[in-house]
Amino acid sequence: MPGKSFIHKMDARAKILLLIVYIVFIFLCYNFISLAVMTAFTVLVIALTKISFIKYLKSLKVILVIIILTGILNLFYGSGEVLWEWWMIKLTTGGISNYFFVIIRISILMMVSSALTYTTSPTDLTDAIERLLKPLSFFHVQVHEIAMMMTIALRFIPVLLEETDKIMNAQKARGADMESGNIFQRVKALIPVLIPLFVSSFRRANDLAMAMECRCYNGGKNRTRMKILHYSVTDLIALVFSAVMFVGVILCNLYFPNFV
Amino acid sequence: MEEFIEVKDVYFQYEGTEGEDSSAFALNGVNMTINKGEFVAIVGHNGSGKSTLAKHFNSIYLPTTGDIFVDGINTKDDDRLFEIRKKVGLVLQNPDNQIVAGIVEEDVAFGCENIGIPSKEIRIRVDNALKAVDMYDYRTHSPDKLSGGQKQRIAIAGIIAMEPECIVLDEPTAMLDPQGRDEVIHTITELNRNMGITIILITHYMEEAVLADRVIVMDSGNVLTSGTPKEVFAQVELLKQRRLDVPQATELIYKLAGCGFELPKCVLNEEECVQALIKYCSLQKKNG
Ligand SMILES: Nc1ncnc2c1ncn2[C@@H]1O[C@H](COP(=O)(O)OP(=O)(O)OP(=O)(O)O)[C@@H](O)[C@H]1O
Numbered sequence: 001m002p003g004k005s006f007i008h009k010m011d012a013r014a015k016i017l018l019l020i021v022y023i024v025f026i027f028l029c030y031n032f033i034s035l036a037v038m039t040a041f042t043v044l045v046i047a048l049t050k051i052s053f054i055k056y057l058k059s060l061k062v063i064l065v066i067i068i069l070t071g072i073l074n075l076f077y078g079s080g081e082v083l084w085e086w087w088m089i090k091l092t093t094g095g096i097s098n099y100f101f102v103i104i105r106i107s108i109l110m111m112v113s114s115a116l117t118y119t120t121s122p123t124d125l126t127d128a129i130e131r132l133l134k135p136l137s138f139f140h141v142q143v144h145e146i147a148m149m150m151t152i153a154l155r156f157i158p159v160l161l162e163e164t165d166k167i168m169n170a171q172k173a174r175g176a177d178m179e180s181g182n183i184f185q186r187v188k189a190l191i192p193v194l195i196p197l198f199v200s201s202f203r204r205a206n207d208l209a210m211a212m213e214c215r216c217y218n219g220g221k222n223r224t225r226m227k228i229l230h231y232s233v234t235d236l237i238a239l240v241f242s243a244v245m246f247v248g249v250i251l252c253n254l255y256f257p258n259f260v
Numbered sequence: 261m262e263e264f265i266e267v268k269d270v271y272f273q274y275e276g277t278e279g280e281d282s283s284a285f286a287l288n289g290v291n292m293t294i295n296k297g298e299f300v301a302i303v304g305h306n307g308s309g310k311s312t313l314a315k316h317f318n319s320i321y322l323p324t325t326g327d328i329f330v331d332g333i334n335t336k337d338d339d340r341l342f343e344i345r346k347k348v349g350l351v352l353q354n355p356d357n358q359i360v361a362g363i364v365e366e367d368v369a370f371g372c373e374n375i376g377i378p379s380k381e382i383r384i385r386v387d388n389a390l391k392a393v394d395m396y397d398y399r400t401h402s403p404d405k406l407s408g409g410q411k412q413r414i415a416i417a418g419i420i421a422m423e424p425e426c427i428v429l430d431e432p433t434a435m436l437d438p439q440g441r442d443e444v445i446h447t448i449t450e451l452n453r454n455m456g457i458t459i460i461l462i463t464h465y466m467e468e469a470v471l472a473d474r475v476i477v478m479d480s481g482n483v484l485t486s487g488t489p490k491e492v493f494a495q496v497e498l499l500k501q502r503r504l505d506v507p508q509a510t511e512l513i514y515k516l517a518g519c520g521f522e523l524p525k526c527v528l529n530e531e532e533c534v535q536a537l538i539k540y541c542s543l544q545k546k547n548g
């Protein structure tokens with residue numbers, strides 16, 4: 001999503017690097033107090049993006065299954081004082097606090113990752129990844145090719161989704177039944193969708209390769225870029241803020257070791 | 261005039277097609293020369309080999325037999341492939357799968373980035389190219405949400421930004437509305453006149469072909485006839501026989517002449533048509 005906020009202005013590389021450190025620190029949180037520091041920071045980042053909080057809540061849909069699953073697991077394997085018990089299932093204080101600890105961790109992780117994808121254009125992201133992975137080309141990793149593949153994949157995923165939809169409608173118009181029957185019948189009904197989709201993908205790939213050749217693409221040799229990523233004061237400020245948070249987490253871990 | 265592209269006795273057979281007879285070949289002994297700074301239109305019915313020929317101009321396809329020279333370089337010369345592609349920019353027929361990047365301006369920049377233009381210069385060229393095709397306001401949009409005609413304009417801008425010496429356009433106006441068509445044709449003629457860029461325009465619209473310096477008519481992989489628009493469109497019979505149209509104005513005058521009216525042999529546009537009719541009427545009046 002385009003925007004002009006502080007987070008939007010940060011360099012994509014800085015955002016990716018800080019996200020990686022952030023993820024490491026989420027797993028270094030040993031108690032609720034250090035987790036609270038991380039959560040406060042997360043809320044600050046989200047507020048700074050100026051994107052509605054509802055959007056972030058929606059991003060949690062993906063991990064709904066995990067949230068429910070950990071809940072169930074903790075019903076079986078909880079430790080500590082038993083509050084309520086029935087057959088193999090028991091509700092314990094340890095289980096409850098453990099559960100909240102895990103889901104808060106996962107939720108803020110999701111939200112900060114969303115903050116990255118919401119505030120950075122796909123091209124900037126792939127560009128940043130290409131730059132960050134550059135040292136790997138020393139070990140003969142095809143960094144440019146990987147980045148190009150990501151660019152093209154990002155460009156064509158929506159196109160292929162739309163096409164799938166079109167083909168499905170076309171087959172339905174011919175009387176194909178895709179919404180009833182058991183799982184095997186449904187999978188079988190997908191074959192007439194997948195085959196045209198594959199054929200058209202190959203044709204698209206062929207056309208695209210030709211169009212790239214027409215525009216002198218030669219695998220990234222001597223290639224320049226229109227937009228050059230550069231670090232700015234914004235990134236320095238973000239770095240300082242993050243450093244404060246990380247020190248905070250470490251201190252909380254040290255001073256409240258048994259405060260789960 | 262200086263020759264820019266020389267096509268010498270080119271035969272081309274697609275891989276996977278069988279046979280030795282002429283119907284198996286997409287190009288059947290094509291000969292033509294395109295001069296520097298010329299504006300050439302290529303017309304011909306569906307499947308006559310126009311797109312196949314266009315892809316020969318920048319060495320995407322190589323002739324099965326025969327040779328093509330671009331500014332003196334044989335397109336079969338593998339070492340100078342990129343030199344040729346820098347000189348001859350090709351806008352393909354189908355705009356859907358020509359767009360590489362996820363943002364309009366990034367896509368227009370793609371070609372310039374490949375040929376190693378400095379960043380600042382790319383920015384200027386991209387902005388100018390987008391303004392030339394009237395898509396500047398869409399520069400930060402995603403190409404998925406554009407219409408077919410808008411995608412076509414982006415594809416054209418991507419080639420214009422590379423500033424080639426020659427631009428080959430394969431039916432660039434097929435998906436455009438009448439106004440969009442006028443705009444694109446205007447841009448093309450502008451590039452030709454003001455910047456001296458050689459233009460090869462493949463089209464089904466005879467009204468566009470009329471604007472060219474020279475028209476080449478393709479038929480079943482061959483050059484049927486070529487010449488100035490006047491020379492070509494005077495052969496109404498021949499063109500009609502080969503499932504080709506002539507401009508409406510030309511056809512009207514041709515039909516009237518066929519009914520016995522004394523009219524000029526060939527007119528190319530409405531203006532000339534009106535002039536011819538006025539002249540005829542006033543002549544009739546004088547004669548009583
Ligand atoms: N990829 C291909 N493989 C095999 N044969 C092909 C291929 N592309 C085109 N042909 C054949 O080559 C011939 C010339 O096709 P071409 O696309 O050059 O025609 P065209 O003049 O551009 O037609 P249109 O006006 O429809 O664009 C046709 O007979 C076509 O069937």
Ligand SMILES: [Mg+2]
Binds near residue numbers: 311
């Ligand atoms: Mg064609």
